[in-house]
Amino acid sequence: MLKYIKKALFISRRMFPPGRLSHFHANGVADFRSEAKYCNSYQGEVMKTFVVIFLATLSAAIGEVLMSYGMKRGGAIDLTDFSQWGVLILSVVRNYYVLAGVVLLAVFFFLYLASLSWADISYVMPLTAMSYIFAAILARLVLKEDVSWFRWVGTAIIVVGIVIVALDNKELTENQMVAHDISHDSSNAKGN
Secondary structure (H helix, E strand, C coil), X not given: CHHHHHHHHHHHHHHCCCCCCCXXXXXXXECHHHHHHHHHHHHHHHHHHHHHHHHHHHHHHHHHHHHHHHHHHCCCCCCCCCHHHHHHHHHHHHCHHHHHHHHHHHHHHHHHHHXXXXXXXXXXXXXXXXXXXXXXXXXXXXXXXXXXXXXXXXXXXXXXXXXXXXXXXXXXXXXXXXXXXXXXXXXXHHHC
C-alpha cells in the first residue's frame, strides 16, 4: 500500500510542481480547473520557446548563406594585407547580400535574447544548433556546395542532440519557474 501512495505522490509532484497547487475550495479540495490552465500555459510556453528558436535559427541560417554568397561574389580577402580590412568593412554597406545577412543575424540575436528571458540557457542554447541543419541544407540547395557525407553525418548527430533536448519538455528549473510565475502574476495584476 505504501508503494502505491509513494507512486501517487511522485505523479502528483510531476503534474503539480511545488508552489503551484494553490487554489483550494473552502473544504480543502483542489480546484483542478486552474491547475489545468497552468499545465496548458506551461505547454504553451514550451511551444513558444521552440517556435521562437526555430524562427531565430532559420533567420540565422539564411543570413549566413546570404553573407557567404555576397562575400564570395567580391572575391577572397587576404587579412594579412591591412588594406583589405577596409574592403571587408565596406562590404557590409556596399554588398546588399552581406547587409541582408547581417540584418537576419540581428533578428536571430534579438529572438535569442527574448527566449533567454523566459527559458533556461541549457534548454535554449542546444536548440540554436538547428541553424547548422538549415545551413547545410541551404548550402547544398542554394549555394550548390558539395556537402560531403561526413558533414551530413555530423548534421544528423546534431539532429539527434536537438531531439533529446526538445524531449526534455522542461525549459525552466523549478526555482526559476516559481520566480517566473510570481513576476508574471504581478505584471498581470498591474495590467488589470
